[in-house]
Amino acid sequence: MSPRPERYWQRRPLSSRGFALMTQPSFFLNVAELLLQFRVRRSEVGDGEEHWLRHRVFEALEELLAVIVGGGAPDVVLVRADDPELATEAVRALRAALKGQPTRIWVYGAREQVLEEAFWRPVYEAGADDVFSWRPELASERLKLRLHALARRLDRRSDVDHAMELVRKTIDVLPHAVFIRDASGRMVFCNDFVSTFVGLSEQELLGTGVSEVVIGPEDFRHQEQGFLAVLQSGVPLAREEEWIRADGESRWFQVTRVRIEGSDGRLYVVGLASDITRVRTLAEQIHERDQVLAQINEHMPAIVFQLERRADRSFEVPYLRVGQLPGFEKLRELSETPERALLRVVSEDLARLEAEDNDRPGDLWRGKFRMIDDEGCVRWMSGHASAKQGPEGLRWYGVLSDITERELMEERLAMADRLASLGTLSSGLAHEINNPLTVVTSNLDVLLRGAGQEVSPELQKEMLASAREGATRIGAVVDRLRGVNWSGGSEAPANDLRAIVDTAVRLVRQERSFKADVRVAAGARLWVDGAAGSLVQALVNVLTNSAEAVEGLSEERQVVEIVLAEEAGGRAVVTVRDRGTGMGEGVRKRAREPFFTTREVGEGSGLGLYSSHAIAEALGGELTLLSQEGVGTTVRIVLPAEGRQEEGGEAVSPERRRSVLVIDDELAIVEVIARLLKQEFDVFLATSAQEALERLDEGERFDAIISDLMMPQMSGMALLEVMQERYPEQALRMGFISGGLYTEEAQGFVEERPERLLIKPFDARQLRALVEGVARQGEGGSEMGGTRRGSAGGA
Numbered sequence: 001m002s003p004r005p006e007r008y009w010q011r012r013p014l015s016s017r018g019f020a021l022m023t024q025p026s027f028f029l030n031v032a033e034l035l036l037q038f039r040v041r042r043s044e045v046g047d048g049e050e051h052w053l054r055h056r057v058f059e060a061l062e063e064l065l066a067v068i069v070g071g072g073a074p075d076v077v078l079v080r081a082d083d084p085e086l087a088t089e090a091v092r093a094l095r096a097a098l099k100g101q102p103t104r105i106w107v108y109g110a111r112e113q114v115l116e117e118a119f120w121r122p123v124y125e126a127g128a129d130d131v132f133s134w135r136p137e138l139a140s141e142r143l144k145l146r147l148h149a150l151a152r153r154l155d156r157r158s159d160v161d162h163a164m165e166l167v168r169k170t171i172d173v174l175p176h177a178v179f180i181r182d183a184s185g186r187m188v189f190c191n192d193f194v195s196t197f198v199g200l201s202e203q204e205l206l207g208t209g210v211s212e213v214v215i216g217p218e219d220f221r222h223q224e225q226g227f228l229a230v231l232q233s234g235v236p237l238a239r240e241e242e243w244i245r246a247d248g249e250s251r252w253f254q255v256t257r258v259r260i261e262g263s264d265g266r267l268y269v270v271g272l273a274s275d276i277t278r279v280r281t282l283a284e285q286i287h288e289r290d291q292v293l294a295q296i297n298e299h300m301p302a303i304v305f306q307l308e309r310r311a312d313r314s315f316e317v318p319y320l321r322v323g324q325l326p327g328f329e330k331l332r333e334l335s336e337t338p339e340r341a342l343l344r345v346v347s348e349d350l351a352r353l354e355a356e357d358n359d360r361p362g363d364l365w366r367g368k369f370r371m372i373d374d375e376g377c378v379r380w381m382s383g384h385a386s387a388k389q390g391p392e393g394l395r396w397y398g399v400l401s402d403i404t405e406r407e408l409m410e411e412r413l414a415m416a417d418r419l420a421s422l423g424t425l426s427s428g429l430a431h432e433i434n435n436p437l438t439v440v441t442s443n444l445d446v447l448l449r450g451a452g453q454e455v456s457p458e459l460q461k462e463m464l465a466s467a468r469e470g471a472t473r474i475g476a477v478v479d480r481l482r483g484v485n486w487s488g489g490s491e492a493p494a495n496d497l498r499a500i501v502d503t504a505v506r507l508v509r510q511e512r513s514f515k516a517d518v519r520v521a522a523g524a525r526l527w528v529d530g531a532a533g534s535l536v537q538a539l540v541n542v543l544t545n546s547a548e549a550v551e552g553l554s555e556e557r558q559v560v561e562i563v564l565a566e567e568a569g570g571r572a573v574v575t576v577r578d579r580g581t582g583m584g585e586g587v588r589k590r591a592r593e594p595f596f597t598t599r600e601v602g603e604g605s606g607l608g609l610y611s612s613h614a615i616a617e618a619l620g621g622e623l624t625l626l627s628q629e630g631v632g633t634t635v636r637i638v639l640p641a642e643g644r645q646e647e648g649g650e651a652v653s654p655e656r657r658r659s660v661l662v663i664d665d666e667l668a669i670v671e672v673i674a675r676l677l678k679q680e681f682d683v684f685l686a687t688s689a690q691e692a693l694e695r696l697d698e699g700e701r702f703d704a705i706i707s708d709l710m711m712p713q714m715s716g717m718a719l720l721e722v723m724q725e726r727y728p729e730q731a732l733r734m735g736f737i738s739g740g741l742y743t744e745e746a747q748g749f750v751e752e753r754p755e756r757l758l759i760k761p762f763d764a765r766q767l768r769a770l771v772e773g774v775a776r777q778g779e780g781g782s783e784m785g786g787t788r789r790g791s792a793g794g795a
Helices: 016-020 062-069 084-098 116-128 136-173 192-198 220-233 279-301 338-344 346-355 404-449 458-481 497-511 530-548 584-590 608-618 667-677 691-695 716-726 744-752 765-780
Strands: 027-035 055-056 076-080 104-109 130-133 177-182 189-191 237-244 250-261 267-275 303-310 313-324 364-372 379-388 392-400 495-498 517-522 527-529 559-567 573-580 620-628 631-642 658-663 681-686 702-709 734-738 757-759
Touching: 027 062, 055 062, 055 136, 055 189, 055 497, 055 527, 055 667, 062 084, 062 136, 076 084, 104 458, 116 130, 130 631, 177 192, 189 279, 192 495, 220 237, 220 250, 250 279, 279 631, 303 338, 303 681, 313 338, 346 364, 379 608, 392 702, 404 458, 404 681, 495 497, 497 517, 497 530, 497 559, 497 573, 517 530, 530 559, 530 573, 559 584, 584 620, 608 620, 658 667, 658 765, 667 681, 667 765, 681 757, 691 702, 691 716, 702 716, 702 765, 716 734, 716 744, 734 765
Parallel strands: 027 055, 027 076, 076 104, 104 130, 517 559, 658 681, 658 702, 702 734, 734 757
Antiparallel strands: 177 189, 177 267, 237 250, 250 267, 303 313, 303 392, 364 379, 379 392, 495 527, 559 573, 573 631, 620 631
């Protein structure tokens, strides 16, 4: 069935009068009149103004042929000619141009010879539909009547033709194959999809049998069987078939065949085929994936599950698949229903899980709980699950794995890490205690050796006082770390945060070659609750990481800053900032995870920051981490601060002996100053500026530093410059003594800071005032007065 092309002539729109007259017919006719032999300016058809008639006049055959070839074939062509050869040639040319289109060709003339056989026979044979002659006086009226009758007949069929044309166009644009075969199997219709797929035109396909055009690879018998089954039974048949496209590619189609009966009573089989290659491929991939997942689930040491929550918030298990998980073989048996797996979960853990508020699609769950294995032993399970909204409600999809060994290993490594920290802490305590212990034992040895000999009372008193001072220092160390063994059962001891920081710095310096410049900035003294040992351990872990981060870098980057401050809400903050290599975003996010380390295998447990974070949380605080690769890292530890109250209600700090470092190249002067201050202060001695710097490099810090202004090798002035660069906080606590200002440099130095100088000789009261003044200045207290000059009775 060939498609009917669009006509060149369109129906002329009706006038408003035509719409009002309901008796007006709705048919129309396109007429082309070709005037060949006669150049008559008047058409026998008329002016063509009737609404049912669209009329055009052509005086040249070539002009009409061009219109037809361009798709404008009329319903009727009137050829006006009296010459048989001329008429025959015109009809033959028109039929060739129409290419089988159902246009009627009428030949008419004004002479009687038109009705003779010599005229009409060749014209009919050329393809004319009718030949007639009209007398001029009746030609116009009779011709119009004949065209009018034809228009009515064509219009009754044109609606059907138009509907069939729309149906054909619709079928041609479908992305499916549509074809019709008659009872003999011959194809009587196919749409453009079939033609394009096979690579043959519709004209080439029409009339072919099932076996003549093999669509599938050697499967025409399969198609023929399907065709015959539908033709004979009348039952529709749907199945999948493989077809080969014109380019050789194999495609799969879902083909449905249905038997129909035509208006002529003959049977036909209609086929509709949809390309399902992509769907079939996806289905195969899904099936293959399911097979792979089933194999993975079968052999991996894990449990795959689905959970749904009941109205009472309890769980039900619609799906459970247990892999090769040791200790849970019985769950793999068919007798074990999925619901029985919930009975294996420790009751308090199950209650905790059921109480969690995770009831929204997209929620993620990650946690761990305890579960009883086949032998009745408790196993630790780690789980991950996500919530999806399904047709039956919210369902959780997840997987469980046994982490018992990991939990035990984590506990053992944490214990090893605590023991290592305890060893470091013990070595530090030994260092702090051994110095004053030496003073005690040495003085006692002298007294014991001098027993029975005359020892002046003054010397005995001095040596006993020195021994007592050493014992007091040991007691201070023990008292400062009295909370090491605190377990939380009693009231948490309060600790001086600055002392904790100083202890941590000393421990890190003793443990490793620590070349970084540590700068401590602190305001008012802060007290925090908790075990001192735990706090020291947390800071040691952080400082160790900072020391490693700056190791090997340029001198200006080998700096670790420690800032102690109090933030709103009464919380103490320790900020440790280094200028090291920093961390990338991926490392930073995992830095606080247990066992995560960037060191070489065997060089770290990966529990440093994890332990510090755990300690901070256990004390009611937190540890946060900021880092930028190539810039440095900042660790911020926030802890609840301890507020101390006297009876008057104001918070005060407890009594604490201040520490003083005395520096002078003359040992006698150092000993004299020590005797003047030791009743109220812890006094430490150095006989050179270099010795003082070594003590500071080892991490020792002092409330006040008193130095001689003029000393060999490095003067007090030069010492201050070095300390301002390396230990600015300690430089603020520095005062000077001098026997006189003999150089312009010394005079200029004192003029800039007159409140820090005490001129020899001086007495105990003036010396204590200088110590208290520089100590307060280092703590941010009031400024000191002018230059102090001692009395003649002093040292």
